Amino acid sequence: MTAAEIVFVLLGVVALAAAVLVVTTRQLVRAALYLVLSFGAIAACFLVLTAELVAWVQVLIYVGAVVVLLLFGIMLTRAPIGPTSDLDSRNRPAAIVVAVATAGVLVTVLVRGFGDAYVDLGEPSTGSASGIGANIFRYWVLPFEILSVLLLAALVGAIVLSRTDIGPPKDGDG
Amino acid sequence: MTLLEIAARLALVVAAFLLLPLLVGQLEHKAMAHMQARLGPMYAGGFHGWAQLIADGVKFAQKEHVVPAEADRKVFSLAPAVALLPYLVVLVVVPVGPGLVAVDLDIGLFFVLAVMSVSVLGSVMAGWSSGNKYALLGGLRSAAQLMAYELPLVLAASSVAMAAGTLSLSGIVETWSPWWLVWQAPAAVIFFVAGLAELHRPPFDMPVADSEIVLGPYTEYTGLRFALFLLAEYAGIVVLCALTTVLFLGGWRGPFADEELGPVWFLIKLFVLAFVVIWLRVSNPRLRADQLQKLAWQVLVPLSLAQLALTGVVKVVMM
Numbered sequence: 282m283t284a285a286e287i288v289f290v291l292l293g294v295v296a297l298a299a300a301v302l303v304v305t306t307r308q309l310v311r312a313a314l315y316l317v318l319s320f321g322a323i324a325a326c327f328l329v330l331t332a333e334l335v336a337w338v339q340v341l342i343y344v345g346a347v348v349v350l351l352l353f354g355i356m357l358t359r360a361p362i363g364p365t366s367d368l369d370s371r372n373r374p375a376a377i378v379v380a381v382a383t384a385g386v387l388v389t390v391l392v393r394g395f396g397d398a399y400v401d402l403g404e405p406s407t408g409s410a411s412g413i414g415a416n417i418f419r420y421w422v423l424p425f426e427i428l429s430v431l432l433l434a435a436l437v438g439a440i441v442l443s444r445t446d447i448g449p450p451k452d453g454d455g
Numbered sequence: 456m457t458l459l460e461i462a463a464r465l466a467l468v469v470a471a472f473l474l475l476p477l478l479v480g481q482l483e484h485k486a487m488a489h490m491q492a493r494l495g496p497m498y499a500g501g502f503h504g505w506a507q508l509i510a511d512g513v514k515f516a517q518k519e520h521v522v523p524a525e526a527d528r529k530v531f532s533l534a535p536a537v538a539l540l541p542y543l544v545v546l547v548v549v550p551v552g553p554g555l556v557a558v559d560l561d562i563g564l565f566f567v568l569a570v571m572s573v574s575v576l577g578s579v580m581a582g583w584s585s586g587n588k589y590a591l592l593g594g595l596r597s598a599a600q601l602m603a604y605e606l607p608l609v610l611a612a613s614s615v616a617m618a619a620g621t622l623s624l625s626g627i628v629e630t631w632s633p634w635w636l637v638w639q640a641p642a643a644v645i646f647f648v649a650g651l652a653e654l655h656r657p658p659f660d661m662p663v664a665d666s667e668i669v670l671g672p673y674t675e676y677t678g679l680r681f682a683l684f685l686l687a688e689y690a691g692i693v694v695l696c697a698l699t700t701v702l703f704l705g706g707w708r709g710p711f712a713d714e715e716l717g718p719v720w721f722l723i724k725l726f727v728l729a730f731v732v733i734w735l736r737v738s739n740p741r742l743r744a745d746q747l748q749k750l751a752w753q754v755l756v757p758l759s760l761a762q763l764a765l766t767g768v769v770k771v772v773m774m
Contacts, residue, residue, distance in 0.1 A: 310583050314530065317576065333562055337569040345572025346605060352579050353598040356591060410562050410622050 289329045296322035307364035313351050320344050334410045464557040465547070472543050475725075476689035477508050482726070483689075483733045484508075490737045511682075518678035525586030526675065534584060535676070535683035538577025541570045542690040549697045550625045552707045552717030563624035564616055567698060568609055575601040575653065577687065578662065582672035593671020596744065597662035600652055603751035608649035610759035611642040614766045615702045628706035635703070638769060641762045643703035645755050647728075650695040652747070654688060656732060658739035661747055696728035697721075704728075 299319035303312045320343045327336035417425055441447065484507060488495025500506025522528055548563045550556035560566050575597060582594015618639060619627040636643075652659040663671040673684050700706055704724050707717030742750065 308527075311527075311530070314580065333560075334565065337562065337565040341565070341569035341572055341609070344576070345569065346602065349575060349579060349598050349601055352576075352583070353595065353602070356579075356583055356595055356598070410565070 285329055289326060292322045292326045292329065295319075296326065309355055309359075309361070309365055310352065313348055313355060316351070317344055317348050320348070332413075334413050461557075468546050468557045469543070472546055472690060475693045476686055478726075479692050479729045480508050480685075480689050481505065482729060483736075486730060486733050487737050490734070515679055515682035520680065521675070521677045523586050523675050527584040527586070530580050530584035531675075532680070534577050534581035534672075535680045535687070536577075537580060538574055539683050539687040539690065541574040542687060542694045544570050545694050546697070548624060549694075549701060550628060550706060551721045553714055554625075555707075555718060556625060559625055560623065562622040564612060564622045564627070564702075567624070568612060571653070571694065572601070572605060574687065574691070577684075578655070578672040581676070581684070585672070585675040587675050589668040590672050590674045592668050593662045593664075593674070597655060597672065599744075600655070600659065600662060600747060603748055604649040604652040604755070607645050607751060607755035607759045608653065610756070610763055611646040611649065612702060614642040614759070614762050615639060617763070617766045617770060620770075624701050624706075628701055628708065631705040631708060633705070635705075639703055639762070639766070641758055642766075643699065645759045645762070646702065647695070647699050649751075649755060650699070651732065651735070652751070654691040654695060656688070656692070657736040658742050659747065660741055661744055664741060692729055692732050693725070696725045696732065699728055700724040 296319050299315045302315040306312050324336045324339040485495045496504030496507035498504055499510045522531055545567050547557045548560050548566055578597045579594045582590045615627060616622050619630040621627060655662050673681060676684060700721060707721045709716060709720035
């Protein structure tokens with residue numbers, strides 16, 4: 282194993298352990314903080330693979346925005362310090378089955394599809410900002426545009442849901 | 456670059472990280488005092504109270520660490536480090552002169568924005584783990600504020616990246632030309648204002664509002680940990696002013712002798728901006744929560760989108 286491979290495996294272990302802690306800890310806010318650790322380790326994995334742009338986007342969007350949003354939501358509703366007793370529901374076995382099945386499908390697809398694909402770490406252009414930009418806007422324009430339309434639809438939907446003055450006509454409105 | 460050279464550069468960054476915030480803090484003591492027609496610190500160290508912050512540091516180090524009984528101990532003691540360290544990491548990629556940068560990253564701009572956004576987690580963690588309702592309110596307010604101001608900050612920065620055609624901070628300074636002062640002026644103002652809001656500096660100090668929620672997330676902190684939060688605030692001012700200088704004011708470029716006097720020009724611009732930060736604190740009342748959100752979503756975001764469009768049009772026409 283090369284040094285890069287060893288670091289990569291160690292980071293993967295950290296990410297996985299933090300992810301397990303997210304779902305097993307009984308302290309709600311700590312779960313979100315473990316999620317930060319997991320995202321950070323995944324970003325570091327991207328760095329080892331020389332995908333710098335993806336790594337820093339991961340930190341900017343997930344650690345900087347998504348987790349802050351999560352924490353905001355948890356703290357706004359209830360943020361007890363110490364363990365919460367009613368975190369587990371009776372759906373636990375079903376959730377474990379679904380999680381294992383999803384993980385199985387994803388791992389199989391990845392290994393079957395990309396099992397013999399290797400990233401040449403000596404050639405830094407693929408993961409750099411210009412490399413990714415060229416790839417997205419040359420070969421992947423259509424998915425990119427579809428994603429932007431999807432996000433726009435979600436945005437409009439959120440506005441419609443949150444505005445009370447443009448909902449369906451209430452009883453008695455005529 | 457040899458290992459020794461890298462070590463020397465990193466040591467310089469740490470020295471700047473420890474020294475510049477103190478200078479800004481002292482500037483704030485004195486400038487604010489004179490704006491309010493008083494003298495400020497005059498005794499510590501003899502000459503115009505120059506050693507006041509050193510004395511403060513000694514005082515903080517002597518104080519007892521108090522952890523509230525209701526607090527989440529681990530998160531409570533980790534929070535100051537989470538708030539402070541990102542600013543140290545950011546300074547590593549800020550170029551102060553031609554070739555004078557500790558690590559020249561290809562996508563320095565992205566790195567800086569990503570790492571800076573981690574820092575707010577510190578005050579959210581502090582706010583929650585203190586087990587105090589004022590602290591919790593402060594933490595909530597700082598999370599809401601970050602989410603509102605992160606977007607205009609990133610949009611304003613990406614306008615510069617588009618104008619320069621590069622994400623490297625040194626590259627942006629090299630392609631900078633004086634007419635950007637007009638072309639990118641809205642982006643510069645948006646970046647600076649949004650940055651102030653992320654640092655919780657007055658008039659955006661709703662999360663720490665000392666007269667209503669007694670310093671918000673930092674209410675329960677004492678001694679060195681409180682000092683770390685204060686240091687994070689001043690280090691944040693240094694980082695914000697340094698970034699505004701690099702992105703919008705041409706970094707080390709000056710009227711003459713860029714090559715030789717680069718760091719001098721850089722520091723002059725940095726301290727002028729730091730003075731503006733202090734000036735804004737003294738001269739403006741605190742914004743209310745709804746005014747904060749309104750300013751971000753109804754003024755800064757549309758303005759930054761317009762700036763982005765303008766940058767794109769000018770760039771295409773000029774090519």
